[in-house]
Structure formats: C-alpha cells, structure tokens
Amino acid sequence: MSSDAPQLDADATAEAEPAAELGTLSYRQLIWRRFRRRKLAMFCAGVLVLFYVVAVGAGFFAPYHYAAIRTELRHVPPQSLHYSGSHGLHVYGLKSVRNPETMELEFTPDPRQIHAVRFLHRDDAGRLCLVGSDGPMFLLGTDRMGRDLLSRILYGGRVSLTVGLVGVMLSLVLGSILGTVSGYFGGWIDILIQRFIEILAAFPAIPLWMALAAALPAGWSSIKVYFGITVILSLVSWGGLARQVRGKVLAYREQDFVLAARAACAGHWHIITRHLLPGCYSHIIVISTLAIPGMILGETALSFLGLGIRPPMTSWGVLLEEAQRVTVLLHYPWLLLPAVPVLVVVIAYNFLGDALRDAADPYSD
Secondary structure, three states: OOOHHHHHHHHHHHHHHHHHHHHOOOHHHHHHHHHOOOHHHHHHHHHHHHHHHHHHOHHHHOOOOOOOOOHHHOOOOOOOOEEEOOOEEEEEEEEEEEOOOOOOEEEEEEEEEEEEEEEEEEOOOOOEEEEEEOOOOOOOOEOOOOOEHHHHHHHHHHHHHHHHHHHHHHHHHHHHHHHHHHHHHOHHHHHHHHHHHHHHHHOOHHHHHHHHHHOOOOOOOHHHHHHHHHHHHHHOOOHHHHHHHHHHHHHHOOOHHHHHHHHOOOOHHHHHHHHHHHHHHHHHHHHHHHHHHHHHHHHHHHHHOOOOOOOOOOOHHHHHHOOOOHHHHHHOHHHHOOHHHHHHHHHHHHHHHHHHHHHOOOOOO
C-alpha cells in the first residue's frame, strides 16, 4: 500500500495541474487553445490569409495587368515551366497554326524559342512584378481578348474577396443591432422587426438579388456598381443573424446580472452594450465567418448572370460569365479555372467557421 500511495498522489497532481492552468486562462485564451487543436482549421486559416495577401498585392504577384489586351494571342492554352542547367527556369515560345474548321489560330509550344523566367521582373510599362518574362508567359492561358487569365484571377480576387468581408460587416452591424433591440425591448418593436425579417426570407434569394441588381442605374461606374452589389447582398442577408442574436438576448435579459444592472438604474444603452452584446460576440463571429462564403457566391452568381460587377473591373464571377458558352467547354476548358479559387475559398471558410463554432464553447468538454 505504501508503494502505491505516492503513485496515486502523482497522478492526482498531474490531473490537477492542467485544471489549474485552465482556471488561469481568459475566455479568449480558452477559445484560442481549443481552436489551435484543429489542424485542418489552422491550415484553412493560413490558406485564406494567403488568398487575401495575394489579392491585396495583385499588382505585384500578377505577371500582367488584368486589362492588358493582346488580340494576336487569343485563347493561348496554359504554358508549362521548364528548367535546364543552361537556361535555368524558362518557358517555350509559341507558334500558331490556323485551324481549318474553326478558322481560329491554335498555339503550340516552340522549343526553339526559349524565354527566361525572372523574379522581380519589371515589364515594359515599368511595373514591378514577382515573376515575369521577356516573352509570352501565360501559365493559365489567355481569354478571348488575349488577356492573361492568371493575372485576371488574381485581380478578380480583390473584388470577390472584399465583397464578402465588406458585405458581412454591414450585415453584422444591421443584424446585431436590430436583433439585440428586438430581443431586449420586445413588444411591438419585436413584432415589427421579426415580420420584416420574415418578408425578406419569403423571397427566393437569387431572384431577389437579380431584381435589386437590375435596379442599379445603367450609367453607374464600376466602383459604384461594386458598392451597390455589396449593399444589396448585405440588405438581404442580415435577417438570419438578427434572429439568432435575438434568441441569445432573450435568454440573457432575464439573467441576474442584467436584472442587477436594471436595479442599479443602468440605461438601456449601457445594458445592451455592456451586458447583452458581449455575450453574443462569439456567436456573431462564428455566424459572420460562415456567412462570408454566401456573400462571395452571391457576387459570383450575380456577375455570372451579367448583373454584378461590370467591365472593365473584373471578378471571379465576371471571369466565369465569360466562360459560360458551350464552345468554351469544348475548345478552351482552361477558362473554367476561375471556379477553382471560388471552391477553395468557400470550403476553407466553411471549415474555419465549423472550428470557430466549436471553439466558441470551450467549456463543452
């Protein structure tokens, strides 16, 4: 018995130490501690950070400007990178042959022409880019106007990714405020807000987006259309968050700490901002994270239907709209590549949102 007692004491001490450590951590530290255990979510967060960094620095990462037109190089297929000891990293030149059936020029690699690939390359316009070449270098091919598809995807990410963030921020403000007001005051205010949310939810999303987007003035510039689409996506998507925040507030408003604040003659604004909203922060963050993919898909769908971002601006939806013809699938399948970043970003946000939803309740296990 005497030999087993020290071992039992050691085991009890080992179990008590993590519990004591958890007791010293703040709520945010507990969330981070649980979130970082999800390796897939951490990887997805890194992927999203990479996407946003590349989108912000698209002018540096893109080999060409997104609007640079080369009509003599229409529908060039993706080129491959090559490496040799004598030439280093390089791409082959292009030779063209006219297709007798379609009467279109078809491009194939020409090994006799070698163009070196350089890092920190400065193009003819004096623009510094990460990778470039003196000859044609289209790693993802070109579109019907000879524009580099890789560059257009990188520049298009600026619009598609920021629409999600800006749209969710607007929805977050509307949903949080109206949901809190609805749950806290109740009565006719609650009825009015909830019936309005139900009216919005009764409309099918895509037709409603199309109707509102079609109402934008045709003479608006691309920047105005961009912000108009962002506002439209925000105005029709705040209802879900408002209802969930309302449910949280209904549960919190009868808690002892809220009743104590009322007994101390605290104002409504003080109770809402200091006691009710902070209890909903974790839930709001999770719902916002899960809503961003919906915003991105909404912009992509509107642009794909020709009602979203308008040229000369570009987005992933605009690029997919240009690839919707059947001939593209048959002859130029690389024009469907803009769908890849859309899928990657949406999947990454979903995994990240699921992990945040679990981490937001660190006391569940």
